Amino acid sequence: MYEYLNGKLAFKCPTYVVLDVNGIGYHINISLHTFGNIKDKELCKLFISFQVKEDSHTLYGFADEGERRLFNHLLSVSGIGANTGRMILSSITPVEIQAAIVQGDVKQIQRIKGIGPKSAQRIILELQDKLKKEGPDTLINIPHHQSAYEEALTALVMLGFNKTQADKVLAETVKANTTQLTVEELIKVALKRL
Structure with a gap:
C-alpha cells in the first residue's frame, strides 16, 4: 500500500520516528540499523512496510529498500511477527543476517534476543533458498533508472x-x-x- 514516506523528522528515538509529511505526522516503527542511518538527518525518506492486525495498523520504516525486503522475508517465516523481525534487524546488520541465513549459521541467529534454536533453524530452513535464489546483491537498492x-x-x-x-x-x-x-x-x- 505504501512504498515510502518522505518528509521532516518531527521526532526520533531508537525505536520509532514521527515523520511529518505535508503536515501529517506518521508514527513509524524503525530498527536500530535504520536509526543509525537517519539519526543525523532532518529530512528523510523511509521505505514502508504496512502491517495490519485485528487491533492495529502499524507502519515499519527502513532507511533502504534492501532492509525492507529482508524484513518482509522474515515476516514470511511462521512464528516471526513484525516486532520479532524488527528485533532481528536491530540486533545485527541486515548483511550479517542474510549471510547467516544463506550459510546456515544457526549460532549467529540464536545470538539475537528472543530467537531460540528452533526459531533459528526455521528461519534458515524457510529463507535460505529464497535468499540464495535472489543472490548476494538482494540488499542493494534497485536503481530507479534501469535499462x-x-x-x-x-x-x-x-x-x-x-x-x-x-x-x-x-x-x-x-x-x-x-x-x-x-x-x-x-x-x-x-x-x-x-
Whole structure:
C-alpha cells in the first residue's frame, strides 16, 4: 500500500520516528540499523512496510529498500511477527543476517534476543533458498533508472526465476534480435524459453 514516506523528522528515538509529511505526522516503527542511518538527518525518506492486525495498523520504516525486503522475508517465516523481525534487524546488520541465513549459521541467529534454536533453524530452513535464489546483491537498492534488459531481469527474478538462468536467457534474446525490444517483449520471449 505504501512504498515510502518522505518528509521532516518531527521526532526520533531508537525505536520509532514521527515523520511529518505535508503536515501529517506518521508514527513509524524503525530498527536500530535504520536509526543509525537517519539519526543525523532532518529530512528523510523511509521505505514502508504496512502491517495490519485485528487491533492495529502499524507502519515499519527502513532507511533502504534492501532492509525492507529482508524484513518482509522474515515476516514470511511462521512464528516471526513484525516486532520479532524488527528485533532481528536491530540486533545485527541486515548483511550479517542474510549471510547467516544463506550459510546456515544457526549460532549467529540464536545470538539475537528472543530467537531460540528452533526459531533459528526455521528461519534458515524457510529463507535460505529464497535468499540464495535472489543472490548476494538482494540488499542493494534497485536503481530507479534501469535499462529494458535490467527491468526485465528484475521482473523475472521477482516472478521466481533463477537470476543466473534468467540473465542467460535475456542475453541470448538480446543477441538474437537486431531491433531493441521493450521490457514487455523481453519478458514474453524469456518466459517462453525458461
